[in-house]
Amino acid sequence: MPRSTSPATMHAQAVQREIVERFHLGLAALDAHRWSDAGAEFTRILALGPREPQGSTAAYDLGIAQAQSGQYDDAAHSFEHAIALDPGFLAAMANLIAVDVSRGDLGAARIVANRFVTLAPDSARALYSRGLVALQSGDLGAARDDFSKLLRNDPQYAVAHYDLGIVEARAGSYDDAQREFQAALQLSPNYARARFALGTVLLHQGDRSAARSSFERAAADANDDPALRGLAIEMRNAITAP
């Protein structure tokens, strides 16, 4: 930055130094999970009227602090502000979708997800997020399209096979669902949710013995998920009940 004795220039330089210093303090507070302190720093930066990219970045970081402290409406507003300042800000879109889902606004999440996919058609996060929102909204066709495209780009992604299996199971296509759950388990053999889902499909198809084995294995693999483990044990026992 060139030297100057102009009061306006010196003021601008002081403001810029304060912005940079507050970024450092805010990021350190985020690292330490001091969400309120972090939020205060980024709010102050925004009040200083920063130029781009610091304005959109401060709004984005403020959104993270608010989301982490459960203030989802405020967080959504901050991420929207970041995107308004920088319309190509993909990370802000990704986080806005997550916040919209957390506050139960699937309609808003879908609008952002559509924009995200338009800007980054091959983005795994864009396709995954939009697929999940579509699935939760009951739009099985759109969810199938997004998870299928995600798998064409990354065939080794077990979770996308699992979600595509859920889509097929809800659509009543149990053969396709079984194939997807088996693909997920081939890539990730300890994937307890996929094992449980496979058991469900096998039960629908009348293969009680194989279903029982799947629930048994799902219970064994779900040690870190007591709810799923309990459910798997209940299912296994229900099959053997006379």
Added chain:
Amino acid sequence: MLMFSRLIARLALAGLLLLAAVSLRYAYVDAGVLTANVDMLAPSSQATLLGAINEDGRTGWLCRPEQAAGAKNAMSAELPLGLRR
């Protein structure tokens, strides 16, 4: 002879009733299981939030969150991997 026939008939009826009861129990268990299962299949969890960005902004090679947002690969995109669940 007549008593013997009645005994046979009663046994047969009892057997049929028992069979019906057992079948009903199976049907009840299956119906409960199958109905519950459709709702039990939950989608995977949402991806966690992407991390903070410093004062240099999202452009450039050093901005990991923005790179993750645009990544084609699930691991680079910091998506859930489902290894345990």
